[in-house]
Amino acid sequence: MRLSRAEIAARVAQDIPDGAYANLGIGVPTLVADYLPEGREIVLHTENGLLGMGPAPSEDEIDEDLINAGKIYVTEAPGAAYFHHADSFAMMRGGHLDYCVLGAFQVSEGGDLANWRTNSPSAIPGVGGAMDLAVGAKHVYVVMELFTKTGDCKLVVNCDYPLTGKACVERVYTDVALFEIREDGVNVLEIFDDASFEEVERQVGFALVDSTAEFATL
Template structure:
């Protein structure tokens, strides 16, 4: 079975980010989206540590230790980009000024509930960061994650069993197998990204699916 690589997933997410959007890319997998944004679109990347106007990752050897994203990864700053106070950054997030945020997840429910900060395991290190602020403050929340766990369990579930980040906040789910829209009637398959059928995708997914109109 064909599965998208992480960079291929990032490229697929990048295709759906519209011209003029203000976008936050969450720590981890979503940061790859910055490297695949169409060059003919003006898109403003925001980082919760106080950056607006981020570009792609720097070339090897050109990293600036003072220019990092919220995940402490080296980034570039486009012409017109700026730095600002951490509190101002969170005011942007909480005030509804971001059009899109792209977050990773441990689980997403059929109702769009998000669990991405803690597995509940006794030895796990909680890492909520600004995820709750983004999940509730962004106009659209895209989740980018593998479709299944390493043990083969679906990360798309009827009800999240991990501690929640946000309730009913997810708009769209991008996995290495498919793009799913969260609707009032359930999850709709917008696109299958693998060489599998709708029926096979359904067997791999923890909740009922329907075809997008």
């Protein structure tokens, strides 16, 4: 019953409002571009220098000069613009992006983000523009599977891995549930898995706030 990666991306896409400027990170976040609702004008930014990024191309639409920061082929939307890498980072650092969607290794209950390396000695650091996005975007959404392959929860009390940003994450979209980080703690807004709130709380391993009823009425 858990969501697939594509389904997580589709769920995030529903929550990016009309008129937003948004950056999509590498991996699952990139898939969000393929599920943006029709009728909304959402301008996608990629830090290698494109504003107005479209969804993934079909086989016969591939332009080898059109890639995103993850070196994935993309399309351009009408009115797309290209610019220098430094200008792109100025957009990110200057608070000009409304949303960014990032992957993560861990997110803490206080909204700290760890997504550029683990503690493994063989890990290859790959911070990219994540630190700039974490502090520059007005809203930071994270997409990730809730558990590692070994069963460890990625939503934690305190991050064990080097931080990308402190107290920056607003929402965490996972295959099991949608979480929102507020002053009163980590709120559960939706549960996708066939599980109760109590089961999700037990699996996460620390106290959560049940806001599923409140969210359902919005």
